[in-house]
Amino acid sequence: MTFVDLTVFILYLIGIVLFGSSFYKKNKTASAFTLGNNNIPSWVITMSIFATFVSSISYLALPGQAYMSNWNAFAFSLSIPIASLMAIKFFVPLYRKVNSPSAYTYLEQRFGPWAKSYASIMYLLTQLMRAGTILFLLALPLHVLLDWNITAIIVVTGFSVMIYSLLGGIQAVVWTDAIQAIILIVGALVCGFIIMFSMPEGPNQILEIATQGNKFSLGSFKVGLTSSTFWVVLIYGLFINLQNYGIDQNYIQRYMTSGSEKEAKRSALWGGLLYVPVSAMFLFIGTALFSYYQSGAGILPAGIEGDKVFPYFIVNQLPVGLTGLLIASIFAAGMSTVSTSLNSSATVILTDFCKLPEDDSRTAKRSMKILYLSSFIFSVLSIIIAVAMINVQSALDAWWKLASIFSGGMLGLFLLGYFAPKVKSKGAIIGVVAGVLMIGWMSLTPYIFTSDSLKVYASPFHNYLSIVFGTVAILIIGFCVGTVIPSSTRKRE
Known part of the structure; x- marks a missing residue:
């Protein structure tokens, strides 16, 4: 990376931390930390739900998959509108009626404490692994392509997210999510246009080469349950997205931060629908990269394939300054996911495992201590998991x-x-x-x-x-x- 690219990336990282931390003064109560006092604009919640869908895995894996195979993964995205409609019909009204920061209070009401404890513990374990995995995958391409120390990348990124998530609570998470979502969309659009107009014979050459290689295929439409057909991926996506919308604390907490049920429904619907064209854009980038390197416009070294192709293009083919922006957008995708997991996990710990008396004057301070401590411990554990993944x-x-x-x-x-x-x-x-x-x-x-x-x-x-x-x-x-x-x-x- 050039000095300019490095400056852009570092300024982005510092800017996000400072902006998120600026919500500290508005984050003095447990309600502010977990629900933002229910006064966060609906467009911010919409972008935050979208950012929760996208991670650094999506940013790298979707182009990598399209480069190596086809658009079979887009069948997953096509299931989102169905899940979104079910969310606004069933899930949002239900959780707004339960009126709890935790998604698992409803299970306790239906089946007893065991159901809430089972779901909460499984959620926390899953989020720990998810945050650790994303921190590791976030650091891996920078380590491979730029030879930066992978442990240092993981630690710096993990603690950066922890600082603004801990200080700013859910308001910092959703506002930084919104900014990061805009950055990653802009970064991907810029990259897509650059590839299109870097083709030796113009943008149409992308379609010609990709069509010859059957790169736009959505997969086999045969009926079967043993391979990754269009139908298998579509059904899988439907169930995964029902799980996201229906039982995932990351999403349910955003329903509750909205000022009204109408705003929550709007955010749930459009936050999911926005992922459909953006995922298509990621897949197009992978397809365009296939055509780009097949045309001879660029040369890939041995060993660069799959998920490594897009980062390699970013580092070696983009103009000065844009490389820093695109790497920042990859980090944006990962940081938004980790910050969401961190805040939601702290909320679950306070709500589901720490019953504090409401009539005690010390409850407010104790609640904030639990939230801060939970956020810190979760961050440290996710960093440890990410570092452990190296070996x-x-x-x-x-x-x-x-x-x-x-x-x-x-x-x-x-x-x-x-x-x-x-x-x-x-x-x-x-x-x-x-x-x-x-x-x-x-x-x-x-x-x-x-x-x-x-x-x-x-x-x-x-x-x-x-x-x-x-x-x-x-x-x-x-x-x-x-x-x-x-x-x-x-x-x-």
């Missing part, structure tokens, strides 16, 4: 899969509570156990039963479908058991 990625990949297995049961539990009002705690417990076992079988057995004699016991289905099958298992078994248990109880009486 022990395989072990942490296994743990990430385990965390995904348990979190996969949360959507089914929520849907069971919402759509089967007669099902009580016992039916829900048995349903969740069955669903988690199903997800575990589909996720882990292909890696456990690898020998020819044992492959018959492994799941033949694509691993995208684990959350689908697991959620359906919770709904069916929980409903059946939940309706049998009450009837048998009445007969005994």
Whole structure:
């Protein structure tokens, strides 16, 4: 990087930290820290929900996937409008009625304390792994391409996010999310235009080369459950986005920060819909890069492929100054996701695990201490996980899969509570156990039963479908058991 690029990047990092920290004076109560006193503009919440969808993984992985294969991943984005409509129809009104900063208070009301504790713990573990993974992936391309110390990148980025998230609370998170979302969109647009007008024969050459390579394909439309077809990715995206909108604290907390239910619905709808064209733009960048290097406009060194192609282009092909902007936009995507996880996790810890008496004058100060301490501990742990990934990625990949297995049961539990009002705690417990076992079988057995004699016991289905099958298992078994248990109880009486 040139001095100008480095200056742009450092100024961005310092500016975000200072701007987020400036909300400290407005962040003196637990309500301000977790809900922003319900007076945050709806457009800011909209951009924050969009930024929650996008991470540094999306920023690098989508172009990388389009470069290596096709637009199959866009089927995931096409499921978002369906999930968005369900959110404004069912989820937003429900959580606004419950009126709790925590997404899991509703589960406690339906099934008892165990449901809230199960969902809260699984959420916290999943967010820890998510934040650690993103910090690691954020640092990896800079380490590979610029030879910066990867541990130093992780630590600096992690503590930068911690400072403004801790000091500014949810207001700092959503406002910096909004700014970072704008930066990443502008950065991607600039990069897309530069690639288009760098082609030897003009922008149309991108379409010609990409069409010849079948790069715009959405995947196979055949009906099947064993490969990543269009339908498999679409169904997977629907269930994942229902989980995001319906049970993920990151999203539910934003419903509650809005000033009214109408504003919350608007933000939920447009925050999700905005991701659809932006994800298409990321995929187009990957396709354009394929055409760019195929045309001979640039040369890729050996070993640069997949997720590394876009960062390589940013560092080596962009004009001075724009490289710094694009790297800042990659960091914007990652930092917004980590800050969201940090604030939401602190909120869950206070609301679900620290019951403080409302009539005690010391409760307000104690609440803020818990929020600050939780934010600090979560930040440190996520940094430790990210650093550990440098050398022990395989072990942490296994743990990430385990965390995904348990979190996969949360959507089914929520849907069971919402759509089967007669099902009580016992039916829900048995349903969740069955669903988690199903997800575990589909996720882990292909890696456990690898020998020819044992492959018959492994799941033949694509691993995208684990959350689908697991959620359906919770709904069916929980409903059946939940309706049998009450009837048998009445007969005994």
